[in-house]
Amino acid sequence: MKFNGRNQYISSSAILGENVKIGDNVSIYDNVTIGDNSIITNDCVIGEPTSDYYHVENYLNAPTIIGSEAIIRSHSIIYSGVSIGTHFQSGHRVTIRENTVIGDNCKIGTNCDLQGFLTIGNYCQLHSNVHLCQFSSLGNFVFIYPNVVLANDKHPPTEIVKGPTVGNYTQIGIQSSIIGNISIGDNCLIGAGTIISKDFEDFSFIIGSPSIRKSDVRQLIANNGKPLYPWNERFSRGMPWADLRSNG
Numbered sequence: 001m002k003f004n005g006r007n008q009y010i011s012s013s014a015i016l017g018e019n020v021k022i023g024d025n026v027s028i029y030d031n032v033t034i035g036d037n038s039i040i041t042n043d044c045v046i047g048e049p050t051s052d053y054y055h056v057e058n059y060l061n062a063p064t065i066i067g068s069e070a071i072i073r074s075h076s077i078i079y080s081g082v083s084i085g086t087h088f089q090s091g092h093r094v095t096i097r098e099n100t101v102i103g104d105n106c107k108i109g110t111n112c113d114l115q116g117f118l119t120i121g122n123y124c125q126l127h128s129n130v131h132l133c134q135f136s137s138l139g140n141f142v143f144i145y146p147n148v149v150l151a152n153d154k155h156p157p158t159e160i161v162k163g164p165t166v167g168n169y170t171q172i173g174i175q176s177s178i179i180g181n182i183s184i185g186d187n188c189l190i191g192a193g194t195i196i197s198k199d200f201e202d203f204s205f206i207i208g209s210p211s212i213r214k215s216d217v218r219q220l221i222a223n224n225g226k227p228l229y230p231w232n233e234r235f236s237r238g239m240p241w242a243d244l245r246s247n248g
Helices: 242-247
Strands: 032-034 045-048 064-066 077-079 149-151 177-179 204-207 212-216
Touching (some): 032 045, 045 064, 064 077
Parallel strands (some): 032 064, 045 077, 149 177
Antiparallel strands (some): 204 212
16 A cells, blocks of 8 residues: 555655655655645655756755645656646656646646656646657647657757747647647647648648648537537536536
């Protein structure tokens, strides 16, 4: 069973909120703050020092903030300098590198690799095995499905790297790749296996390799004759507007 208090290291400078549960074999390093009612399960590391720790004299760990009501599952590593909002959930073996900012109500799936210097909005969901390169940015309500890669270098190796920017409500299908300092608009749908290396406007249905704008997503119609997109007008589970619609 978890939460036996075995083999834990918790820095004296760490701040734990009320009713925080810490599993076995967990390390919580300097300048970590964990919000109320959060759960850190077995074998996690929170506030992992950056590489400067091994080379810089008098190294100081940057503040790491985990918001309230978090669930961080086993073998996840969150580096120092990460800020995560409330109601965060991770799968197993997740890595989140330094200088990443994640909003509220986000879910990061098993084996995801977030390479740092990222900005992720509210209510984003990453399924398993997603890789986000440094300097990428996701808006709010972005869903990314398994085995997607965001890469920041079209012509490796290069000295200047900046990752993609993905707009609000955009859906990225399985095994897609988005490469370079490009911009994907709001309310886009990216089909499975698509490879993107150029900008696309709002409401684009994007498919292929090389990618093309197949149509406006608002032209996609379900079997019942109703529009499939914008998806937030037909889908409510786990979304902040779910209660409003059930009561309306």
